Amino acid sequence: MNKFLSILVCLVSFGPVAFTLTGCSPVSPPVAYHSLAGFDLAQNPTGTQGQLAILVGPVSVPDILKSSQIATGTTGGRYQLSEQHRWAGEVNRDFSRAVGEQLAGSLGTEQIAIFPMGQHLTATHQIIFDILTMEGDLGKEASLIVRWSLVEPQSKTVRITRRSAFSEKPSDDGYDAWVTAQRHNITRLSEEIAAAIKAAP
Numbered sequence: 001m002n003k004f005l006s007i008l009v010c011l012v013s014f015g016p017v018a019f020t021l022t023g024c025s026p027v028s029p030p031v032a033y034h035s036l037a038g039f040d041l042a043q044n045p046t047g048t049q050g051q052l053a054i055l056v057g058p059v060s061v062p063d064i065l066k067s068s069q070i071a072t073g074t075t076g077g078r079y080q081l082s083e084q085h086r087w088a089g090e091v092n093r094d095f096s097r098a099v100g101e102q103l104a105g106s107l108g109t110e111q112i113a114i115f116p117m118g119q120h121l122t123a124t125h126q127i128i129f130d131i132l133t134m135e136g137d138l139g140k141e142a143s144l145i146v147r148w149s150l151v152e153p154q155s156k157t158v159r160i161t162r163r164s165a166f167s168e169k170p171s172d173d174g175y176d177a178w179v180t181a182q183r184h185n186i187t188r189l190s191e192e193i194a195a196a197i198k199a200a201p
Contacts, residue, residue, distance in 0.1 A: 034085060035179075036098045036183055037101060051124070052109045056103070057115030057128070058128060059092040059096050059115075062131065062132070067081060069087075074143075098186045102194075107194055123153040124153070125152070125153070126151040127151070127193055130147040131144070131145075132145040136167070136170075138174065138175065138178050141170075143185070144166045146164050150196055168182075168184050
């Protein structure tokens with residue numbers, strides 16, 4: 001009987017404590033995942049360029065963009081990494097897919113491959129990227145600076161090397177708006193690349 005009473009006392013004493021700890025523990029907000037790809041495609045206004053075959057990449061990125069957490073801010077070289085807002089995939093791959101989608105629409109070709117998965121494609125053009133910065137403060141600015149080269153894949157001849165900079169003010173101070181602004185920057189970059197490809201001999 002004494003043993004039974006001891007167990008009962010323990011249950012009565014510790015039960016409310018356990019309930020309180022469980023009931024009051026903070027609940028983490030859900031994580032939102034964002035992508036640079038998957039937006040409306042540009043349309044080719046000058047007809048189909050079906051003979052073009054484009055290899056997109058490789059893409060090099062700063063170390064800060066290798067994190068799955070979205071990094072914003074630039075003041076004094078300091079960034080804020082979000083726990084609740086993350087990239088849906090690797091930024092370099094997502095960036096490549098976004099550019100590839102835009103070029104397919106602008107140039108009227110479905111012969112687009114993302115490096116290094118282009119072994120099956122006899123590419124006529126390759127674009128190599130070095131993302132210098134992709135940053136900006138929420139609600140204030142989304143900026144993108146990229147150095148890119150247009151390369152002849154067979155001879156490895158570099159036809160063009162440019163440094164392109166874009167900036168857009170997000171529509172609000174949320175992460176969705178900031179990522180959307182970066183998508184618009186990528187669209188403008190892709191339009192610049194498409195124009196260079198059309199003008200190339």
